[in-house]
């Protein structure tokens with residue numbers, strides 16, 4: 001594995017990158033409330049994680065800002081729905097999609113600077129984010145109702161789909177673009193308005209996307225953005241009666257807290273929460289394919305995705321060979337700043353993320369695991385941790401219960417299919433699960449028995465605009481993307497027209 005090029009991560013690293021933006025007006029540090037960009041004397045710093053230096057300071061919204069944004073979004077939403085059709089909202093979204101694609105290099109640079117992921121991954125995320133807007137531009141035209149045979153004579157009964165209203169959108173830093181568009185796309189397609197609280201670690205990408213949404217013609221008050229570090233102010237989204245729905249992606253703890261608060265006004269909820277994905281390699285697997293899958297779904301975004309493999313269960317007979325093949329690939333990874341073209345592993349988002357990986361590694365080693373590769377944080381100013389492979393990890397290790405959210409691949413061994421399924425399901429989480437096997441019967445059986453919302457069989461890639469995204473158990477509820485994503489932002493209204501003989 002290559003070492004970190006500390007010269008590339010010198011203090012002016014991000015200044016040079018920002019100067020090179022083709023459209024510098026996309027780097028915005030204001031809130032967007034009631035159709036106006038709003039600066040504030042009160043700001044919070046956003047860090048560039050490979051140098052741990054301040055990338056910029058962003059308006060820190062207070063309670064009054066949230067209340068103003070919610071009120072304005074609430075007044076604008078019925079007018080938006082009444083004055084548009086699914087087709088016209090689809091056209092607005094299509095225009096927004098085109099602007100994101102046209103500006104993908106700049107958005108990827110901003111995303112890369114605030115999140116730390118490699119530029120290639122950042123570009124991939126921008127295109128992935130845009131794909132949700134394109135998808136829901138189409139879905140906007142497919143909000144069908146049904147006609148229901150009535151049991152009462154001379155009566156017609158039918159349903160329509162209407163927007164749920166004002167949606168509070170709260171998202172995490174690991175996908176600064178895609179987590180926004182996967183929610184805002186269907187919300188706008190349905191005819192809702194949104195008040196977004198972007199992640200405080202990565203607000204700049206959201207603000208750039210918002211500017212493009214307004215340029216695309218989306219009425220300004222329909223989309224409002226309140227960056228903040230002030231959690232009390234942000235919880236207004238969960239308590240204000242004018243907000244009809246909360247769509248949250250983030251940790252299970254915060255999700256539960258928001259659900260409790262939202263219960264006060266019985267808001268509709270979508271919760272995309274934490275994961276602890278099992279990744280099972282059976283002895284009948286194609287091991288090269290399994291290694292490829294593990295590299296993608298473990299080390300994507302430096303291990304900071306909710307669907308990352310967290311526990312690698314490998315059948316005893318192939319454990320040595322799989323481990324050797326995985327270590328060879330991991331050793332070729334190159335840590336460094338995301339904008340450096342040689343980099344294939346960026347930094348983690350902040351110091352506490354590094355500390356959590358350290359804790360999981362130390363705990364596994366104390367319980368008998370062995371370092372096959374990596375295992376430590378390099379001595380430099382950024383938030384790096386070496387991509388790490390541990391073997392012989394035991395079931396009582398912290399990493400078997402808790403999502404590392406970092407570049408740690410812990411290998412556990414198992415003997416039978418039954419044992420693998422039991423281990424995989426032994427968690428309160430149920431977001432994603434993966435397994436590799438060439439046996440079709442086993443593929444059908446195991447896919448059915450894994451208690452997760454999404455399964456990857458012989459692949460580590462499960463995310464796409466058309467794929468229903470969401471978990472079970474304490475990983476939350478609701479489905480994003482796909483043919484189900486729109487209905488999370490709609491209500492079904494039934495209309496009964498009676499006494500038609502009168």
Ligand SMILES: NC(=O)c1ccc[n+]([C@@H]2O[C@H](COP(=O)([O-])OP(=O)(O)OC[C@H]3O[C@@H](n4cnc5c(N)ncnc54)[C@H](O)[C@@H]3O)[C@@H](O)[C@H]2O)c1
Pocket residue numbers: 170171172173174197198199200231232234235249250251252254255271272273274275305306403405431471475
């Ligand atoms: N299921 C999914 O689709 C998915 C996707 C990405 C991340 N995640 C999960 O998110 C977690 C990592 O993200 P994180 O550390 O940013 O999570 P987090 O829960 O701390 O934060 C998520 C968002 O909630 C905000 N927030 C935190 N406390 C709040 C409060 N009291 N009121 C209002 N908003 C509040 C944060 O500022 C951020 O915008 C991991 O557990 C990961 O698995 C899940």
Ligand SMILES: O=CCCC(=O)O
Pocket residue numbers: 174175178304305306307463
């Ligand atoms: O981290 C959560 C989202 C990742 C994805 O959409 O694949």
